[in-house]
Amino acid sequence: MIEVKNLTKSFGKQVVFKDINFKIADGEFVSIVGRNGAGKTTLVKILMGLEKKTSGEIVMGHKNQIGYVPQFRNIDLDYPLNIEQFMRLNLKFTLNPQKRRHDSEEVERILQQTNLSEIRDRPLGLASGGEKQKAYLAQALVNRPEILILDESTASLDVDVKIQLMDLVSELNKKHGLTVLFITHDSELTKRYTKRALLFENKSVESIDVNQIAEDMFE
């Protein structure tokens, strides 16, 4: 479980959010929504230990590994790694033969889960937008995270590709109990895949039923 108690974050004089409280249960698939600049990414960075909180408390199991899938960015055609090599970046390199065998099994498992086995040798720069995002998802799944954060990972993808990616994530959530935090501006995907959303608004956070979300609420 992730429990956030009276969390406040300011950058200098600018208060991003103040005294926010919420809980996310293990295995939940929850949306995180709000207008530009409302503080969604700042929250995620604090949860991942990449940004300091100003005050408050976060309670999270100390074994809670977090996987992170960023927003789609194009990758140069001559990017030097193929899909498998790119996902292996998240493995710690070792010469220990036992660990290497274990790592290879892990890689195999994730490539299958993400339907990338057959195109593992494809240079990442030549992969389609959807394949690139799946490669990011595969990379995030290395080290068996218990929490997966999708930080606008579906933005700028074609609709069918968005659905493919979200279906994969949904399967991981259902089959393996992965907790998913889905940061998005897409109200349709929010409704299709999640029941509850944390709405960032007026420096505060409210837990709402996704059916309460109006189309222009966070655009």
Ligand SMILES: Nc1ncnc2c1ncn2[C@@H]1O[C@H](COP(=O)(O)OP(=O)(O)OP(=O)(O)O)[C@@H](O)[C@H]1O
């Ligand atoms: N390192 C920083 N230094 C100063 N201000 C920052 C920093 N990081 C974020 N901010 C500010 O904090 C506020 C919240 O930003 P954040 O990126 O968390 O919003 P967001 O909800 O993720 O927005 P978007 O939907 O556009 O991604 C913004 O006003 C932003 O400019």
